[in-house]
Amino acid sequence: MSTSIQLSEATALIWQEAELLDRQDYDEWLKVWSDDGLYIIPIEKDCDDFANSLNYIYDDQSMRDMRVRRLKSSFSMSALTAASTVRTVSRFTVSNQSDNAIEVRAAQILIEHKRDNSRTVAANVDYRLVRGPNGLQIAQKVVWLANSEDSVNGIGYLL
């Protein structure tokens, strides 16, 4: 039996994740990740060695857990006053596919709103999804912000 993952299955998970983030349901968000998953927001456009580069975010599971604890803690005033967000993820292409794994490239357009101001946060996103005992999960997500090399102002939610 084929173990390949269909794009429709992949987009379902990607949209589920996007919806969890817009709703700031961070506990549920933690569950869409595999244990060894990496959540990365690089700075340099041509970065090919995230571990040895400065990133905006380079989160393994324990950093993701800490990040979520902080966002929910009520002790972070930027999280308490976080912008509300609406995001769409689309323009999917499959960049790699193997047994129980699929890599998808997508575009994410996010509009945030806070204190009479709306801003657009645009990014290319690379996903690597794997099928394990817990079903399909995110093994790597790299968010390539369009403006990553210029100033990026405070973001009190997750991308």
Next chain:
Amino acid sequence: MATAFTRQNSTEFDFDHLVQHDRVHTSLYNDAAIFDVEMDKIFGETWVWVAHESELPGKGDFITTHVGMQPVIVSRDRKGVVRVLLNRCRHRAATVCEAKKGNAASFVCPYHGWGYAQDGSLRGVPMADGYDASFNKSEYGLINLRTESYNGLIFATHNDDAPSLDDFLGKAKPWIDLFMKQGGGYPVSTGGEHKFRFPGNWKIQLENTTDAYHFPVVHKSFLNSLDSQAEELFSFLDGDGYVEDLGNGHSVMVMIPELVDLDANLDDPIPDRFEELAEELRKEHSEEEVRRIVRAVGGTGFNLNLFPNIACSMAFFRALRPISVEETEIRHIAITMEGGPEAANQMRLRLHEHFQGPMGFGSTDDAEAWERVQRGSQAGPDLWIMLNRGLDGDGNGPGGSNRGDVSAETGMRAAYGEWKRMMQA
């Protein structure tokens, strides 16, 4: 004196009234006319930090940045001399370089093709016979600012009459030397940066690097994310730290006294959060090296605030750039050990990401607080920004200088004292 045109006459303002020893007037945050004077009288006159030498190690290496509002190129010329050049073509003003960094044999203006050497001299003019005999290329080089450096920190000034950088830094120099010990035996190098803007005046940020008072409030969520040992270390408000006025607007805030000299106390136990790193380093380094590197990885225990735009802040450089009276750009520049162990440098990068940046556990809350300061300053335009914490420390430092406890506003008073002196000069 290089600044030619003062948009606002500074004598319109009564700075003796607006800037008092223990308070400054709210208009310093939101009066655009005062901002214009600042750009001329402060950023147009004093030494402004532009780069760390590791950003341009080789001949022909350059970065682009700003001195106040003015775009500049910091370039290492073919003789190895660092030049700070106004990024403005002498023909009809186009920027000659928009790359953030790189290596270039020359800078060619994209508009009509004037070509400049790495030292700014004008070399090539297309169709030069269209100019008459009085045209002399030597008169049209990129403007060179006066440039000097200290222990890797490169500064530039528009003011040919400014005191030497050595004199300007003065008592801050030994602190710069201490700060650079976080190379752990390797040269200090920049390792990428987080850059962000906030809708607020630049002096809100200038104050913040010498403000320990906010730490347990604004950074509670960061403190909660640390192990208990580290949380204890960063709970420095009840410790023996202090803030000292170093003259010329500079100040140092010592938060963790035992981390002032990173070469000292090498026999102290290795903190839990560095134990894994130490174990990794032991594979290739002696115990003494391991201890020195591990101690350096966490950074120093102090913030050195250099007026007006750069701080050596515990484990990173923090540079500010005024954009407008109510917008400021901040760069948190990471530090790595040039040629140092990969595991140690990775840990430095991860620690930087933990606190700094638009999604860090610390900076995000700082930015929110500073935005709130600017918004709040719209109310009560005749009220004052209070700087009266720790006044009893005035005169208590070495040589009768001002030195208050760690949460004192001594450093802010030092900065505003210099601000006033320059604005009235």
